[in-house]
Amino acid sequence: MTIAIRTLEDLTRPSATPDSPLATQEYFVNMGPQHPSTHGVLKLLLKLDGETVREVIPVLGYVHRGMEKVGEHLGYRQFVHMSDRMDYLSALMNNWAVSRAVETAMKIETNERIETIRTIMAELQRIQSHQLWWGVFGMDLGAFTPFLYGFRDREHVTDILEKTTGARLTMNYIQPGGLMFDLHPDFQKEVKEFIAYFRPKLKEYETLFSENVIVHKRVKGVGVLDAKTAISIGTTGPVLRASGVDYDLRKREPYGMYSKVKFEVALGTTGDTWDRYQVRIEEMKQSLSIIEQLIDNIPEGKTMLMKPGAKIKPPEGISYSHMETARGVLGIMLVSDGKDHRPYRIHLRTPNYNNIWSITHTAPGWRIADLVAILSSLDIVVPDMDR
Amino acid sequence: MTMQTPTKPAKKPVGPIRGFFKGISSLLKGMGVTFKYFVHPSTVVTQQYPENRETLKMPDRARIRLSMPHDENGYHKCTGCHICEDACPNRSITVVDRKNATTKRQEIDHFIWRMDSCTFCNLCVVVCPFTALKMHGDFENSVYDRRLLIYNLNRYAGPAAPALAKIEDPEERKRNIDERGVYSGLIPMNGSAIAGVRACGKPPESEKVRVTEDDIKGESP
């Protein structure tokens, strides 16, 4: 049996001329890789009928850097800093995911101080990521002001993180076996200040944007993703939860300190763009409450359990561990042959690569403007998609 | 697992007339938010960067430029042990060592750091057993030629500060040390080598001796 390998050209042959002179001909448009609302270098090949989207073909790989291949050449500790560069908006969570994968493979137990700090950091990063998403979502719907408000508030979190980790975007802070540094002495104070600052701002977000009648008109009922399809099509994170599937690894397979804090999983009902919006807004509130519960209860202890220069050599075998980042489940599959201090194979199951395909299901039938809203509600980060 | 659904509280359907006025009021409320910021110039967050150079302070841990701190005598702590070189994920650090003529011990000749390929992961600083390296927050590093981003971090070739402290005679100490500012030799770049690239030493923090572009133009083919 021969298996035909297709190319992009096969998909983009123009449709036959319409039978009736009144019918319009479908045509293809490249949306991206340079397009303001594809958030980087994603390309969507659209088959349009007038304004209506008939088919979406995502074309990926414009920032493919061969992370998995690079990973085979780097030590485990060195690979952590590569994970910053996948989903740069949840760099700390990616760090944690890789570190946790290594710790699981090596069967290292960390102490409570490390886990608490990691949890706080991850939640701060989740808030930061959602703030940026909120701004960008506003901009994709045509309102420029939310974009700057989102960035303004994100700056506060970034400053806090920068003080402790030393970097603003690619932190490389959470390491296998612990943390790179201890917390900055001002950390707790500043986080509390931030919570006090951001709570009213969240209300303002709602007055400015969530309650706006134009927003409701634009996003309610648009791009519905039902629960069964959402699971089957591989979505995770807020996109899946917006469809009403209660799948949050922080609850399902608690890691870090999530088993010890009280929080609710934000769930949607119908899985439209509005639900995805609401879920993320709600997640910001929940993250604030998680941080509030933990910030005064950071136990004492060491912050690094391994010698920083020690080579890591996990036992032979496959180990898969996953974690809930701001966009969904980041799964890290480490394959060690037991001989080398570098992974034999490292597979990154990134949330965006698996989320983006849902657009081929949700967008057809809607208009170009809706496609932009749906795409934005998936909260894509292209380097995470392409690795 | 049963959990509350915080989103979407059940709402009564709103009639068209009430919906219309509700919509209008939501628009006005949104305009109120923006207007609030418009009439409060104190909420402006923009930094006027080149003007605020004096007040702009980077955090202590800012990872922007690698440096090798030299103590008050001008001695560094690097022994040329290559640990940082191994830890570097993308070979941005090249340590060139040499044998001391008298003690026969290994010591640093050139410590070359390529800022152009560095990812600022801080692993070199963390792994250094002698705490000879430090990241600091001097962020004004823009140059017009990427070769100017190759730094030689040590200001002298010779034994590290603790070893030098053991030598009591200042003359003897001087004999052990050779001045180092720039490096012109092979610089491995991720496996390949570029010949004839001149490394530019930029002494950390205090004395800013920057090699100008003319220097590079004069030497490059």
Add this chain to the structure above:
Amino acid sequence: MNETTVWQVKTIAQRAQEALPDSVWLSAGYIALGLVGAGAFVALLGMVLIYAERKIAAHFQCRMGPMRVGWHGILQSIADTLKLLLKEDIVPENADKLLHLIAPFLCLLGALLTIAVLPMSPTLQVADVNIGVLYISAVSGLGVLGLLVAGWSSNNKWSLIGAMRAGAQIVSYELSATLALLVVVLLSGTLQLSKIVESQAQGWWIWRAHGVGIVSFIIFLIASVAEINRTPFDIAEGESELTAGFHTEYSGMRFAFFFLAEFINMFIVSAVCSTLFLGGWMPFHIGNLAGFNGIMDLIPPGLWFAGKTSFIIFLIMWFRWTFPRLRVDQLMKLEWKLLLPIGFVNLFAAAVIVLYNLYFFPK
């Protein structure tokens, strides 16, 4: 009627006509003044408005806006103009070259022609056409031609979508805008802009006509914001959807002309709005409070006009920096199912008011 409320209206065209028997050259001078004045006014206004927009937008968004060129960036627009003049003018290879070149001028033409009839003060008006309102609504429709030509000639699918959206949108919203204008024409009984202004000496139409004025003011504001393609109705540009809509393929000075036309159009709709509904250069008077009215008369009429127009410009900018964009079908729904019926009902109500002379402060 108070003495101070009698205004001597004299347009530049009238002056040219009066001067004609005495000296042809003086007459020609007046005509040249009108032409050059309008042109210079447009250029200067464009720069001022762009600077204002940037500053206002910045302060809505907790920013500072341009701060580098001159005091608080006051010369930024001049720097930008210089930059745009010097930039390369790129015409896509497969574009329809001629149409691609003239489209920006078509866009600006509509704007320029309208400026001529705006009564900015009793003595500052280039020409006072006796069918002013009709002229404005006719000439401002020229702009859409420029957009359509630009989108079509660019040979770019995004541009074409943008142009088609612009065409559909502007043509539909012109209906509502005209209906709203007709209300004022009914109330004042004239199409001449200066007469409309004078008819508001007793009170502005926006509040003199039992709510009809307010409704038609709002309809006109919404429709004109849609007509000039600004958020929340900027679907023709739709930055996040169509990259830049009809002017995707434009650069340098031609792009600047589109930009200029957009801002001039904004000024025009604001000016028309203030002329028809807010009394134009007519000062704010309250009934028979002579003292108050006297104080109001001290402010020169040109300033009244500028103030009212600026207020509406600010309002339009405020909309832009607060609201998201509507979808194309929602936009059409808003026009055909909401604004147009309300406009018709409003027009009917206005007719009733005029028939039975039910104004506040009747003549």
Add this chain to the structure above:
Amino acid sequence: METQVLSSAVLAIDSKAQLRDKTDRLTVTIPVEALFTFLSKLNTDSSLAFDMLCAHTAIDWIAEQRFEMVYELYSTTHSHAMRVTTSVPRENTVVPSVSSLWRIAEWQEREVYDMFGILYENHPDLRRVLLDDGWQGFPLRKDYKDDYLLERPE
């Protein structure tokens, strides 16, 4: 479901399925011929109901001249997870596509094809995803070479 119960239930589906020991989670190896029926049972059986394909990838065991295909499965209704692996020889890399069971498999398989050159039977749209259509070779194979590949010095 308890791991013990789950493993016996899974093994009962097909006699060729083998349990792997020393793994971080329940791992079952199955010959490639029986893969599709096995996975479709796992997907449709209401007591197992593995409705989520978390990850699918391949591992190039070049020393043994085989690819190991890995499927990470999860059930959102029963909250249990397992891993299914199968092996294909390097000379004949044909694997049945499971995109009819999990829609995401369509794209995860495209990625595996792109990186390893594994061919999928009955795949609706088999083409490269991250790399260019004209790319030569499959980069994640251990013997992959191209002109621009930089070797990291030891």
